[in-house]
Every structure is written in C-alpha cells, then in structure tokens.
Amino acid sequence: METRYLLVLCAAVLGLVTAGKHDIYSRHSVYNVQVRNKADQHLLHELEQQLELDIWQNGVAGVREAQIMVGPERQREFLQALELHGIQYSLHLNDVAEAFELHDRQMDTWRATRRNRKVFQDYxxxxxxxxxxxxxxxxxxxxxxxxxxxxxxxxxxxxxxxxxxxxxxxxxxxxxxxxxxxxxxxxxxxxxxxxxxxxxxxxxxxxxxxxxxxxxxxxxxxxxxxxxxxxxxxxxxxxxxxxxxxxxxxxxxxxxxxxxxxxxxxxxxxxxxxxxxxxxxxxxxxxxxxxxxxxxxxxxxxxxxxxxxxxxxxxxxxxxxxxxxxxxxxxxxxxxxxxxxxxxxxxxxxxxxxxxxxxxxxxxxxxxxxxxxxxxxxxxxxxxxxxxxxxxxxxxxxxxxxxxxxxxxxxxxxxxxxxxxxxxxxxxxxxx
Ligand SMILES: [Zn+2]
Known part of the structure; x- marks a missing residue:
C-alpha cells in the first residue's frame, strides 16, 4: 500500500476512535448556581437568552440550586456575571460530552448483564x-x-x-x-x-x-x-x-x-x-x-x-x-x-x-x-x-x-x- 493511502487510512481510523457521539457538547460545562431570590432567577433567565445557556434545572431561591449548562465561548462571561452579582456557584460537570460518553459506556455494560430486563427498566x-x-x-x-x-x-x-x-x-x-x-x-x-x-x-x-x-x-x-x-x-x-x-x-x-x-x-x-x-x-x-x-x-x-x-x-x-x-x-x-x-x-x-x-x-x-x-x-x-x-x-x-x-x-x-x-x-x- 502506498504511504499516502496508509496515512489516509490511519487518519480515518483515528477519526473513528476519537470522534465521540456527544462531541457537540465538548467543553460545555454545567454549574450548580445558588439562587437567593427572584432577582437572581430573573438574571439567570436574562443570561439564558444572552449567553445561550441551557437551564437543566430551575432552582428554588434559598432552597435548591439551579443547574445550568454553558458553552465554552460563553463560560467566562457567564461566571463573571455571577460573580458581579455575588451569586455563588460550583462546577457540576466539566465536560458534558465526556460525561455522556461515560454514561453510554456504563449503560452498555449494564445492558449486557441484564438481557431479560423489562421495557420500563431501561430507556x-x-x-x-x-x-x-x-x-x-x-x-x-x-x-x-x-x-x-x-x-x-x-x-x-x-x-x-x-x-x-x-x-x-x-x-x-x-x-x-x-x-x-x-x-x-x-x-x-x-x-x-x-x-x-x-x-x-x-x-x-x-x-x-x-x-x-x-x-x-x-x-x-x-x-x-x-x-x-x-x-x-x-x-x-x-x-x-x-x-x-x-x-x-x-x-x-x-x-x-x-x-x-x-x-x-x-x-x-x-x-x-x-x-x-x-x-x-x-x-x-x-x-x-x-x-x-x-x-x-x-x-x-x-x-x-x-x-x-x-x-x-x-x-x-x-x-x-x-x-x-x-x-x-x-x-x-x-x-x-x-x-x-x-x-x-x-x-x-x-x-x-x-x-x-x-x-x-x-x-x-x-x-x-x-x-x-x-x-x-x-x-x-x-x-x-x-x-x-x-x-x-x-x-x-x-x-x-x-x-x-x-x-x-x-x-x-x-x-x-x-x-x-x-x-x-x-x-x-x-x-x-
Ligand atoms: Zn421538562
């Protein structure tokens, strides 16, 4: 086989290995955000539109944290806005793509051991x-x-x-x-x-x-x-x-x-x-x-x-x-x-x-x-x-x-x- 074909083949194989099903969420992160009051809720929903946030869970002021996904290009702006308003946050998922790849692998392993599962015991x-x-x-x-x-x-x-x-x-x-x-x-x-x-x-x-x-x-x-x-x-x-x-x-x-x-x-x-x-x-x-x-x-x-x-x-x-x-x-x-x-x-x-x-x-x-x-x-x-x-x-x-x-x-x-x-x-x- 000619070297250039070999290189193309290697690249293709490598591509198959490295390309993940969830790549569109690569470097997207999810943050737990402590909403204190209605004003914080309102701010988050304004940022949702401005920064194309994905609100996974609405929090309850003072009781339960919101959970928000943000893309890599907007992350700095998002965290700066939270800090500017004194809103506490913590990282829930660093890379959503990696998290879902891992979840898929765990699901595959589980399915392999549960072949007689019922329709409502899976997705x-x-x-x-x-x-x-x-x-x-x-x-x-x-x-x-x-x-x-x-x-x-x-x-x-x-x-x-x-x-x-x-x-x-x-x-x-x-x-x-x-x-x-x-x-x-x-x-x-x-x-x-x-x-x-x-x-x-x-x-x-x-x-x-x-x-x-x-x-x-x-x-x-x-x-x-x-x-x-x-x-x-x-x-x-x-x-x-x-x-x-x-x-x-x-x-x-x-x-x-x-x-x-x-x-x-x-x-x-x-x-x-x-x-x-x-x-x-x-x-x-x-x-x-x-x-x-x-x-x-x-x-x-x-x-x-x-x-x-x-x-x-x-x-x-x-x-x-x-x-x-x-x-x-x-x-x-x-x-x-x-x-x-x-x-x-x-x-x-x-x-x-x-x-x-x-x-x-x-x-x-x-x-x-x-x-x-x-x-x-x-x-x-x-x-x-x-x-x-x-x-x-x-x-x-x-x-x-x-x-x-x-x-x-x-x-x-x-x-x-x-x-x-x-x-x-x-x-x-x-x-x-
Ligand atoms: Zn829903």
Whole structure:
C-alpha cells in the first residue's frame, strides 16, 4: 500500500476512535448556581437568552440550586456575571460530552448483564414503547384499549392506552390522565408511565385494586416521539422537530410552552433556535393538539392531569403567571399527598419533594400543559419533576427501578385523594 493511502487510512481510523457521539457538547460545562431570590432567577433567565445557556434545572431561591449548562465561548462571561452579582456557584460537570460518553459506556455494560430486563427498566426506543402498548392491549382486551392519537410531525404514530374495568362507560368514575416525554431529553419519564401501566394491568397488587376499580386511566407515554428519537443522536434535544422558521438549523417548538393559556407571554424566546421557543401560535404542534383534544374529549371526567418531566423533585400547579386557581388549597393538598407518598419510599440520598405554584416556587412560564389543563376545567392539573438522584439527565438504570416504584406510590396516592373530591363534582353534575 502506498504511504499516502496508509496515512489516509490511519487518519480515518483515528477519526473513528476519537470522534465521540456527544462531541457537540465538548467543553460545555454545567454549574450548580445558588439562587437567593427572584432577582437572581430573573438574571439567570436574562443570561439564558444572552449567553445561550441551557437551564437543566430551575432552582428554588434559598432552597435548591439551579443547574445550568454553558458553552465554552460563553463560560467566562457567564461566571463573571455571577460573580458581579455575588451569586455563588460550583462546577457540576466539566465536560458534558465526556460525561455522556461515560454514561453510554456504563449503560452498555449494564445492558449486557441484564438481557431479560423489562421495557420500563431501561430507556426504550419509540418502536419498543409502541410494541409494549400494543402487546398489553392485545393481552388484556377487557381492560385496555389502544388509541391512535394521530401522527407526529415526522409521521410517527402517537398512541395511548385507556385502562378501565368498565370500558370507560361508568361516568361516576374520575379519569386520571398522564403524559410523559413532551421534553425529549427527559428520558427517565417514559419508564414511569410504562411502569404505571404494568402495575395497573400486568401486576396489580391487592393494595392497588381501588385505583384500578374506581378510576379510569388515560396514559400517553411518548408525547413527542420525533424529539425523543432525535435525542438519541443529539442527546440534549428538548423540542419537537417541526420546521416553522423555514430553517433546518433551527427546528422544533418547546411543547410545554405551546399550549393555549397565556401563550408566549413570559418565560419564552421568540427565536426559533431557542430551546424555549413557544411556536408561531398556540397549538402549532400536532403533539400538543393531541393532548388538548384528549382533555377536551373527556373534560367532564378528567379529575387529574399529570405531565411528567425530569428533573428536580417538584410537584407544581398553575398558574405560570403567579395567579392561583380557586381551588389552590385542594391542589396543594393532593400535590402534597403525592410528594409525601414518594418521599416515604425514596432512598435516603434523595432530597424531599417540593410542592407549590410553579411560578412562586421557581420561575414564571406561559403556555404550559399544566396551566392549560387547569384553565379549561381539570380540577387537579400538575407538572411532576422526577428526581435524578444527583445524575441530571444521566439517571443510571439502577435508579430507574427506584424512581418507577416510588413515583407509582405517588401516583396512586394522588389518584385516591383526587377521586374523593370527584364525588362532589359528579353529584353536582348529575343533580343539575
Ligand atoms: Zn421538562
């Protein structure tokens, strides 16, 4: 072989060895930032736009640190701004690309030893999720109905399950509606809805017969399949994959800023390249229209809507502009029952859940699923931020089992309590 060909071959092989899947995050760092008050929160959100920060977790003033990713060119400016305002910080990840490469290797090792794992014990791909939904519906036809919500922007089927011991015909039962994976990179969320299906259908335990018999369930595990599949290439992808700006470099809409309540008023960016772009109009995305349509179809019976995210250990309710729904006390009570039920089972190293109005607790937002559900008349409409056990988006599979289990107890507790309020609602509806 000629020397120059050999050199080209060597370079190619070297390229294969050194090029990493997560190279676009090379030298991106993540900082823990101590927010002291609303002014600090506001500053961080201003810097988010100016310095193209990626806020991984909103902190709670004086209680919980924010977690923020910054690119290599903006790092100095970012830290100077924090220091100028006397804001304390510490380094969480020095190089995000390296952290995700390591996580991938650990996942591969774990998978090699767990060949008989179940679909909810890993991060299943789109096809595997749909196969599981179809399989459960096929095996339990008297309990489970598979529904096609429609196609995603890129043409993937979006499916959900209806679970009912009375074929959804008993109007005296409330409906619990759960969604996961509106934000693509929050991988640990879909296992929790799949595990809930497992606990309700395949592995019902005596202590949970009431939540199956007395509640009907609508469970949508993969709200944004396009974004989710894309996040297996670009790991921190958050949005849908639609193209509104006619710019292939800036695709997608933040699904959880695209709902029609206070749409595009606060906590968003008009820049289509931004991770918090709310879309050209409310419900511009098929994926959010699916959720809206389910809510409206069953509005008289949906008692509780739970949109599950990662990460932070929060149960929050509306509204994102700091105003409170009339039944805020009940919302706080049911949210607390959920958080407390999870806390009772969590591992010691996890912190406690925080419960409250999303804007008061963290920061103002608009166009969220939680707010839309509340606004159109769902009595208990929540966002749940799952724990990460210190691992941010890289939750190891050993913690997926723990999070599934503890979260299920929270879901069951909130179902029981929300159901007790439904009797009043149902009696009033049938009297009039
Ligand atoms: Zn999220």
């Amino acid at each position: 299943p791909r789109y096809e595997e999720v749909n196969e599981y939904l179809e399989d459960v519906a096929r095996r339990y036809p008297n309990l489970v109905t598979l529904v096609e919500a429609g196609k995603s922007y890129e043409g993937r089927d979006i499916k959900y399950l209806k679970i009912s011991t009375t074929n959804f015909e008993d109007k005296s039962k409330p409906i619990y509606f759960m969604t996961t994976m509106i934000h693509a990179r929050e991988w640990v969320t879909t296992p929790t809805t799949l595990y809930s299906i497992h606990r309700l259908v395949e592995n019902l335990r005596t202590e949970d017969t009431d939540v199956l018999n007395d509640v009907d369930w609508i469970i949508l595990p993969l709200l944004n399949p396009d974004g989710y599949e894309y996040s297996h290439t670009v790991r921190l992808w958050r949005k849908t994959r639609s193209n509104h700006a006619n710019n292939p470099a800036c695709l997608g809409v933040d699904g959880n800023r695209n709902f029609g309540k206070n749409w595009a008023t606060i906590g968003v960016s008009p820049n289509p390249c931004s991770d918090i772009y709310p879309g050209p109009e409310a419900f511009s995305e098929q994926e959010t229209r699916n959720v809206r349509d389910i809510m409206q179809e069953y509005l008289d019976r949906i008692q509780l809507f739970m949109d599950i995210h990662s990460f932070g250990k929060y149960v929050t309710f509306g509204y994102g502009d700091e105003s409170l729904p009339d039944n805020a006390a009940q919302l706080h009570l049911v949210g607390s029952a959920m958080g407390a039920a999870i806390d009772a089972r969590k591992q010691p190293q996890a912190g406690f859940y925080l419960v409250g109005n999303s804007a008061t607790l963290m920061y103002n937002t608009s166009g969220c699923a939680q707010d839309f559900g509340q606004d159109i008349g769902i009595p208990f409409s929540y966002t749940l931020e799952l724990p990460s056990y210190g691992y941010d988006f890289r939750v190891p599979p050993t913690y997926v089992d723990i999070i599934n289990e503890e979260t299920w107890h929270g879901i069951a507790a909130s179902a029981r309590l929300a159901r007790s309020f439904y009797r009043v609602r149902y009696n009033a509806a049938t009297r009039s």
